[in-house]
Amino acid sequence: MRVLLSAQQATFSRAGEPVFQPVDIEVCGGGMTVIRGDNGAGKTTLLRLLAGILRPSSGRVTRRAGISFMGHGSAVKSELTCRENLDFRRRFAPSRSGMDTSAALARVGLAGHGLRPAITLSAGQKRRLGLACLLVAPTAIWILDEPYASLDDRGCGLVDELLASHLGRDGAVVLSTHQRLPQVKPGAQQLVVKRFRALS
Amino acid sequence: MNLNAMRALLLRDLRLAIRHGGESLMPLIFLFAVIILVPLGIGPGPNLLSSIAPGMIWVAALLASLLPLEQLFRPDLDDGTLEQWWVGGRFPVSLVGIRLFSHWLVTGVPVIAFAPLAAEMLYLPDGALPVLLASLLLGTPILSLVGGLAAALTLGTNRGSVLLSILVFPIVVPVLIFATGAVSAAADDLPARAHLGLLGALLILAVTLVPLTATAALRLNIE
């Protein structure tokens, strides 16, 4: 399998100190890596580093395909309706092969909510809208920060289904989670991020 | 960066501005508040007012352009849409440029459109009106660019607004000088082309350098 995303001894420094201990990662098409670690260990920073939002302070990160990144905020504009949010994401992305907006809304369980302003959505519904963004603007690599956060059981099941079908299309996934592990076959690699402590 | 993304961002920014409605018009209302306060403060004498009209309109436009800067990038930072610009390791100069352009469309263009009214209220000589409009057309984009740069620089701080004005003020001194110089010259029936030419040169300089610099500053601030 082709390696889509890799990092060699990569870390990111804030205020002159590495945030976490240098990380090695290799994610192939059809492969998934789950990032685990304590609160404040640097999971979000690592994901942002892999997504290219941050540049490594040392080591290197190589991306060989398009990337979608879903952070804490789900990147949803609360003044726009669900449909407008998705339409924007489709036009914003370079690819043109995404799912139709209505189909994407139905897929994440928001059918009939298309004209609702996103500000009226609950936290879980916002997450679902964030997931729909991954469908309308498809890329090979998904980087998801706590995709299970604020979702109910059915929502978590939905994430697992989406992950499974993405992996089935030879996509690659890196996600962080602190509670639930993805229940997807084949099993994911796990990577534990450790907070950097200066040697005294 | 592809053109579709730029167009999508521009349309979305304009749609958000329309949706914010009254909030987007605040700078214009503020401008007129200043224009109305001046005669109330110094008296309604047409001679005095017409001699200070170029400066007053420009100072008011400058202050009005500062108002919406705090909101230029911060909402996008908070809801995570700003970091999307960098996903994939891009350096999104064109998106930053589009954002600054849409800021000008929303705050600069209404000021230009209503400038004739402000000029009439302060008795600006009729002959100077075309030059006033030309100076605003060349000058307000610089205000948006410089203001956007200051907003990008202060994005990572939590006391942006006061700092913003202090950062903008020294940088826009030349804009104010050349713009009011042009209008005053026209009011005295003198040629204003040199002033406007210099203002145009400043605009070219700002268009060339500001988006790059602002992108670098934003990149540091989202880290």
Place this chain on the structure above:
Amino acid sequence: MTFHRLKVAFHRLGSPPTFFRLTRLLPPWLWAGFAVTALIGLYFALYVVPPDYQQGDSFRILYIHVPAAWQALFTYVVMAVLAAIALIWRIRSVEIMAMACAPVGAALTALCLATGSLWGKPMWGTWWAWDARLTSMLVLLFLYLGIMGLYAAFEDRRKGARVACILVLVGLVNIPIIHFSVEWWTTLHQGATIRFFGESRMHSSMLPPLVFMTIAIKLMFGAAILNRAGNDLLDQDRRKNWVGRYLGDKP
């Protein structure tokens, strides 16, 4: 190749303890040099140089005013060079040095404005005139204050330094434009501009104290920024081991 060697040298200097030692080693010598040159300069300025036939004794303030003005501008150049190095090679000690320049530059600019104002009252009959140079210096003061404010507004001091370094470079592009625009503005509004020294040439006896005072202020500038940079570094690294060792040595 030379660039590479320069970079390596900077990085070696950039190790906090090494850089800190430097900021504690040099200033005493610089302060001593400042004291000697300033005393010589002031002696010449106040006792040796004869009074001016027009201005009497009041012109003597120029021996503070002029070196302060020169150094206020030169400080910006130094700060901009340091800022460029800091942004390109991301060297922490250079970032700290660049940021140490801003308050010193602001103080020198304020000194220049204050002495100019003191001189202006007896000469022009007013504390303030919208003269091109005075106005330019006033704008420069605000530029310095903006840089200091921006640096101070960040919790992450390194990020603050890097963002403020960008502003320093923006200001560098802007200062000549500001100066040109303000000159243009005063010629339009005032007809004949009042000039500090007019067309008159300085008498040769006036020159030595000016040279001494200029050197003195340069030495003071060097000492002040090194002191500031050292203190800033100590403050930022107060939880680091090397600071503990340093403070432990001197209880």
